[in-house]
Amino acid sequence: MLTFVKNWYQRYFSDNEAIVLFILLVSSFVIIMTMGQVLTPVFAAIILAYLMQGMVNGLRKKNIGELPAILFVYTIFIGFLGSFLFILMPLTWIQLTSMLDEQLPRIIAEGQRLIEVLPARYPELVTELQAREWIELIRSGLGQMGQTILSFSFSNLPNLMAFLIFLVLVPVLVFFFLKDKQLLVDSFVSLLPESRPVMNKVWEEMNEQISNYVRGKVIEIIIVGGTTYIALVILGVKYPALLGLLVGLSVVIPYIGAAMVTIPVALMGYFQFGMESQFLTLMVVYGIIQALDGNVLVPLLFSEAVKIHPVAIIVSVLIFGGLWGMWGVFFAIPLATLVKAVFTAWPSKTHAIVEMAGE
Numbered sequence: 001m002l003t004f005v006k007n008w009y010q011r012y013f014s015d016n017e018a019i020v021l022f023i024l025l026v027s028s029f030v031i032i033m034t035m036g037q038v039l040t041p042v043f044a045a046i047i048l049a050y051l052m053q054g055m056v057n058g059l060r061k062k063n064i065g066e067l068p069a070i071l072f073v074y075t076i077f078i079g080f081l082g083s084f085l086f087i088l089m090p091l092t093w094i095q096l097t098s099m100l101d102e103q104l105p106r107i108i109a110e111g112q113r114l115i116e117v118l119p120a121r122y123p124e125l126v127t128e129l130q131a132r133e134w135i136e137l138i139r140s141g142l143g144q145m146g147q148t149i150l151s152f153s154f155s156n157l158p159n160l161m162a163f164l165i166f167l168v169l170v171p172v173l174v175f176f177f178l179k180d181k182q183l184l185v186d187s188f189v190s191l192l193p194e195s196r197p198v199m200n201k202v203w204e205e206m207n208e209q210i211s212n213y214v215r216g217k218v219i220e221i222i223i224v225g226g227t228t229y230i231a232l233v234i235l236g237v238k239y240p241a242l243l244g245l246l247v248g249l250s251v252v253i254p255y256i257g258a259a260m261v262t263i264p265v266a267l268m269g270y271f272q273f274g275m276e277s278q279f280l281t282l283m284v285v286y287g288i289i290q291a292l293d294g295n296v297l298v299p300l301l302f303s304e305a306v307k308i309h310p311v312a313i314i315v316s317v318l319i320f321g322g323l324w325g326m327w328g329v330f331f332a333i334p335l336a337t338l339v340k341a342v343f344t345a346w347p348s349k350t351h352a353i354v355e356m357a358g359e
Contacts, residue, residue: 045173
């Protein structure tokens with residue numbers, strides 16, 4: 001047993017770079033698991049600065065100075081942030097509270113009516129006792145959800161203060177990450193070994209994948225959400241900002257998000273129009289938007305396809321989403337790509353496979 005462990009260690013950790021890379025990965029995991037919530041503003045700022053760095057580089061290629069390019073891109077960022085906070089979020093909140101006030105009682109009543117007829121239609125499957133239990137479950141569940149969203153007490157003030165601190169810290173950190181990017185990168189690189197071919201290979205692959213994926217996802221969210229909002233306004237559907245935001249955010253979760261967000265869109269259309277032509281038109285338009293997103297927009301945005309099996313992607317979403325919440329869901333595919341890149345580039349990996357095949 002000791003011989004096996006010794007041989008395994010020599011195969012995969014005989015290179016000093018492998019040990020450093022392993023320590024970096026473990027340290028990063030431990031930091032995120034133990035201090036992830038505290039460092040959320042830092043992570044968010046790094047991601048946003050990474051997104052904007054591409055625009056800065058594009059302006060630099062047009063012979064614009066670094067600082068003017070940074071200031072121009074940063075001004076656009078502040079404008080988008082302000083629009084999101086002071087226009088989109090209040091509008092979404094107003095529509096959410098209005099929907100709960102107006103539609104929640106109708107949803108409960110309609111659900112109760114549909115369940116009440118089940119024992120008569122399918123007596124061998126549903127009993128009257130089960131129907132009553134389901135009705136009570138719907139009432140209590142939806143009622144509690146509405147109260148939770150609509151209620152606001154002093155117990156929420158700590159979360160509100162944390163959110164305000166987040167809003168102040170993130171823009172400041174974004175500016176310094178953009179302005180002092182090279183200084184920060186050089187400081188980090190100085191801690192690594194001088195010869196690091198594996199790390200360079202992993203970084204090159206991850207840089208290409210992450211830049212393509214994250215920027216593409218942000219653009220996809222804006223296009224899909226904006227198109228849905230415009231379509232819902234034209235069709236006269238209630239709460240277009242809320243539904244548009246949900247549809248836009250649904251693209252973050254591969255495969256699952258589109259299926260989940262279809263339910264509120266269909267319910268809202270059904271309770272507003274019934275089984276009339278407007279409802280069918282809504283579902284057709286929504287289906288066209290989803291089809292164009294999957295078959296036209298995604299191939300255009302993600303030019304470098306992520307070569308990971310759909311099952312692996314779904315498993316990654318479940319694992320990283322369970323570990324790090326929404327951030328884990330958003331970065332599930334890049335993180336899965338990172339794992340794949342590390343295993344592919346790990347020192348002596350190919351040599352080990354050849355040796356095992358020979359044995």
